[in-house]
Amino acid sequence: MADENNHENGAVCYARSSRSAALTWTTLAFFAGFAGVSAFGPIVSRLKESMEISAVLMGVLSASPSLTGSLLRIPFGAAVDRMGGKKPILILLGLAGAGIIGLALLYALFPEPTAAQFPLFLLAGILCGCGIAIFSVGIPTVSYWYPQKKQGAALAAYAGLGNLAPGLFAMLLPAMVAAMGLKFSYIVWAVFVLAVFVLVMLFMKDAPYFQYREMGIEIDEDALIHACGQELLPSGAATDSLKKAGASWRTWILTYFYFINFGGFIALTVWFPTYWSEFFKMSIINAGFLTAAYSLSSSLLRVAGGRAADIFTGEKVALFSFAAVIAGSILMVLVEKSFALALLGQMIMALGMGFANAAVFKLVPRYTPAAVGGASGIVGGLGAFGGFVIPPAMGLFVAISPTSGYSNGFVVFTILTLAALGLLYVLYRYPPAEGNVL
Known part of the structure; x- marks a missing residue:
């Protein structure tokens, strides 16, 4: 020892x-x-x-x-x-x-x-x-x-x-x-x-x-x-904790947040190589480097997001993060073959998702204090399921329009994250007993 x-x-x-x-x-x-x-x-x-x-x-x-x-x-x-x-x-x-x-x-x-x-x-x-x-x-x-x-x-x-x-x-x-x-x-x-x-x-x-x-x-x-x-x-008492967490509506809102942001992180890590190679006709090597720029940045920004959540509260960091994801996704939709704008949109989404992933787990003990372990399992497990669901949803836009569909598909994140903003307000409006912190 x-x-x-x-x-x-x-x-x-x-x-x-x-x-x-x-x-x-x-x-x-x-x-x-x-x-x-x-x-x-x-x-x-x-x-x-x-x-x-x-x-x-x-x-x-x-x-x-x-x-x-x-x-x-x-x-x-x-x-x-x-x-x-x-x-x-x-x-x-x-x-x-x-x-x-x-x-x-x-x-x-x-x-x-x-x-x-x-x-x-x-x-x-x-x-x-x-x-x-x-x-x-x-x-x-x-x-x-x-x-x-x-x-x-x-x-x-x-x-x-x-x-x-x-x-x-x-x-x-x-x-x-x-x-x-x-x-x-x-x-x-x-x-x-x-x-x-x-x-x-x-x-x-x-x-x-x-x-x-x-x-x-x-x-x-x-x-x-x-x-x-x-x-x-x-x-x-893992089973009891899971049951208690599953009975709380707040757990499912947090799961939805993680579905978009960590699930979205995984989804875009597998989507961007195809996006850059098909939409901008890049080699798979260059597409891989651009994907790595997104994935590595988002991972490292998650650490910074955790520190920011300690200082400014998880709610405020989540609000900033969701706004960044919306802004980045809109930019990706409007890109019109501009490499510079596409890269900017990608990196803004990396910022938003990295910070949001940290903010969600800052919010878990805040909103599910009686079942932190169970809530973490549900949020982390089912939230990551977004990595499986989102790419086929984006693929529907490519099926409809084989060229512009690669950029239009990012509207999925715009819609999902706008809904997340509304749910964040619900959490703020109906906080745990100790009161609002936002």
Whole structure:
């Protein structure tokens, strides 16, 4: 056990590993799993041409990783209380690795895939998305290791660094495809994921509570706090917390906010490669770099948004964020083939979504104080489902108008976010008992 987990009173902690090591391995696992968002984004235009599928099906294929990545967050996040975080992470990484290997095999067997192979590619994409659900496993895993006064910084590092994966892979994957071809690019990616799987299996350790339980040592809460520094313990009441959170109308408003902004973040990470390559006729490499500019900026701005929410309140940051998303989406609709305006609109949306994602989780304990854990699971899990729903909705505009549809599709965000402004007012109008803070 590292010195950082032994305390001055002489008490001995029998758990192995350390907080920093646990944070490192959990963050690396999330980074590797979250990269699945970009499974199809950089090359979906190629698949569309060879398969001859509609823009709507193209959107479904692009977003397929987000389906499992969102829906699996709730059950796997709840499973941490029963089995710790290591086993759920290994299961999700294993499934994601199987999906990436499946894509490599499909490209080897079908160099020019047709519509007949669409279900197989869809299945592979769904498996790739399993790794995205590691987010909800990592939050309690890291929280159990760290004392409450240090959880904020640890969770910010975990979420911020892990969220960089889609942007980096949106940039790297097209370059790899151009240099090595589709099949070998996905083989390299699969090797990376499987290497992380092996490293996590060998070196990651669950928080002291779970190690004590596995060793058959009687668990004394005071001893865990004094010897190991583990203040937060599994409550065993995850189901009750989910029920209580689900019964609150405020939970569903916050879920809608996250549906637009984090779901939208995922949706645009898979949509922008196609947008830049089809609407502006750019190479997949340049489209990948522009997508990375959006994704990386939004991820890093989420950290700044969290600090702003601490200073100005979550409501005010949400109001600013929604206004930015509306402004950016309107600009994208009115772009008319101007690269400069399109890039400006993209970056304004990155600003709005990055700040909004931080603001939503600032609002969760504010509006659902009696069921923070359950509300976080619902908001994080179902909110991420927007990454699956929004791309096909944007694809409808392309189906109607194959050229202007790529810009007109951003009206989806304008409409959804205008509704969010109205719901934000409802939250302000009917606050919790302690009164308005906006």
